[in-house]
Amino acid sequence: MTPQPIVDARAIHKHFGTxxxxxxxxxxxAERELVFVIGPSGSGKSTLLRCLNRLEEPSSGSIMVDGIxxxxxxxxxxxxxxxxxxxxxxxxxYPHMTALGNVTLALRKVAGKSRAEADQLGHAALExxxxxxxxxxxxxxxxxxxxxxxxxxxxxxxxxxVMLFDEPTSALDPELVGSVLEVMRSLRESGMTMIVVSHEMxxxxxxxxxxxxxxxxxxxxxxxxxxxxxTPTHERTRAFIGQIxxx
Amino acid sequence: xxNFERFLDTFFNGKVMLKYLPDIxxxxxxxxxxxxxxxxxxxAAGLALAxxxxxxxxxxxxxxxxxxxxxxxxxxxxxxxxMYFGLPYGGVSPSGFVSTWLSLALVLMAFSEEIFWAxxxxxxxxxxxxxxxxxxxxxxxxxxVVLPQALRLTIPPLTNRTIAITxxxxxxxxxxxxxxxxxxxxxxxxxxxPSPLMMGAAAYLVLFLPVVVLARRLETKFAWxx
Numbered sequence: 001m002t003p004q005p006i007v008d009a010r011a012i013h014k015h016f017g018t019x020x021x022x023x024x025x026x027x028x029x030a031e032r033e034l035v036f037v038i039g040p041s042g043s044g045k046s047t048l049l050r051c052l053n054r055l056e057e058p059s060s061g062s063i064m065v066d067g068i069x070x071x072x073x074x075x076x077x078x079x080x081x082x083x084x085x086x087x088x089x090x091x092x093x094y095p096h097m098t099a100l101g102n103v104t105l106a107l108r109k110v111a112g113k114s115r116a117e118a119d120q121l122g123h124a125a126l127e128x129x130x131x132x133x134x135x136x137x138x139x140x141x142x143x144x145x146x147x148x149x150x151x152x153x154x155x156x157x158x159x160x161x162v163m164l165f166d167e168p169t170s171a172l173d174p175e176l177v178g179s180v181l182e183v184m185r186s187l188r189e190s191g192m193t194m195i196v197v198s199h200e201m202x203x204x205x206x207x208x209x210x211x212x213x214x215x216x217x218x219x220x221x222x223x224x225x226x227x228x229x230x231t232p233t234h235e236r237t238r239a240f241i242g243q244i245x246x247x
Numbered sequence: 248x249x250n251f252e253r254f255l256d257t258f259f260n261g262k263v264m265l266k267y268l269p270d271i272x273x274x275x276x277x278x279x280x281x282x283x284x285x286x287x288x289x290x291a292a293g294l295a296l297a298x299x300x301x302x303x304x305x306x307x308x309x310x311x312x313x314x315x316x317x318x319x320x321x322x323x324x325x326x327x328x329x330m331y332f333g334l335p336y337g338g339v340s341p342s343g344f345v346s347t348w349l350s351l352a353l354v355l356m357a358f359s360e361e362i363f364w365a366x367x368x369x370x371x372x373x374x375x376x377x378x379x380x381x382x383x384x385x386x387x388x389x390x391x392v393v394l395p396q397a398l399r400l401t402i403p404p405l406t407n408r409t410i411a412i413t414x415x416x417x418x419x420x421x422x423x424x425x426x427x428x429x430x431x432x433x434x435x436x437x438x439x440x441p442s443p444l445m446m447g448a449a450a451y452l453v454l455f456l457p458v459v460v461l462a463r464r465l466e467t468k469f470a471w472x473x
Contacts, residue, residue: 078382080382081379096395106382109387110382
């Protein structure tokens with residue numbers, strides 16, 4: 001690990017009422033690193049991701065992203081969030097706007113670009129995800145895979161320092177998964193720091209620098225993909241890997 | 248005279264209709280003025296309340312819910328009468344026109360607040376999250392992402408309610424507003440003939456049919472594929 005992590009989350013706890021979802025999670029991510037977070041449903045991996053850009057308010061702990069203290073009440077959270085892209089399982093594109101409109105909204109409203117500038121950057125972002133010719137389509141006219149790529153373009157247009165992916169391919173038909181993974185691979189090659197919650201084990205094996213296994217609100221073990229998938233040391237990791245590899 | 252001729256003579260008496268046509272027309276003008284004022288102020292106030300409610304400030308929301316429930320349960324006629332005959336005891340004496348306008352605007356405000364609010368809450372949580380995650384503030388998200396979607400959902404119930412409440416302008420007759428129904432019924436008592444009432448009915452049709460058709464157009468135009 002490099003000495004200066006770009007994401008440095010320490011002792012993150014999260015309670016939902018009586019439910020203790022995160023029980024003191026530490027996660028450091030180096031610049032340009034691709035970290036895969038896996039674990040059974042309910043293990044807290046999505047909640048951890050959502051705490052990093054404060055879509056969920058952690059109950060306690062500290063989170064630094066790119067030198068910004070995310071939990072400091074004096075931090076301008078809207079400004080900080082521009083540096084942290086997020087891609088959701090259900091795409092969450094704005095249905096009343098075109099693909100280009102989706103990508104340019106934050107450029108205009110948050111980054112303060114003129115419409116012409118935003119359109120130019122928006123077209124460039126759509127180009128990067130291979131959808132330059134779909135700029136004027138509304139989400140309803142796009143396939144799931146295309147929608148998710150527009151969602152990725154919406155994030156990368158803001159030139160974030162970190163990208164968070166929350167099960168980006170789980171809602172997709174199997175034949176559409178490849179196109180989204182392709183875009184994620186090219187993002188990775190461009191040097192983007194990425195934290196990915198996903199069960200795409202093949203992708204994790206090929207692309208991830210590190211795999212983090214979470215269970216019951218804690219990080220159980222982490223390491224290079226080969227180590228986690230071939231020679232997990234913990235019984236719970238073994239059981240989980242065994243289960244998903246049987247499919 | 249056949250029965251049919253007698254019927255025509257009673258309900259569609261040409262002489263009577265011609266005589267009272269100017270009255271009915273001036274009634275139409277008053278009705279249109281009232282309707283426009285009610286729709287503009289009622290919907291604006293309803294939307295404002297729904298936006299304030301989305302800020303989730305608890306005591307404020309209790310107040311909004313109380314006001315909304317109050318004006319949704321009271322019969323509009325009661326509100327008009329209370330305002331016209333009751334407010335003078337408080338030192339304010341609104342005219343019949345103003346009483347009718349404010350009363351119906353309050354009722355429309357109450358119903359439309361509920362409809363706008365339902366629209367806002369029906370927009371998926373993921374829309375908020377996607378927008379906030381790109382750095383848009385609460386207000387920017389509300390105005391750019393949530394409200395445009397919410398408004399489309401609200402158009403059908405909103406147009407229904409707006410038309411229903413606007414027709415309530417006829418209640419203005421009890422406080423001497425000279426709108427369509429008021430003009431028609433005084434013409435009926437002056438002429439001893441119900442023909443002006445038929446003209447009144449026709450006037451309502453002329454006014455409201457286009458609105459209903461327009462509303463239907465609006466609903467189709469703003470429906471979009473998900």
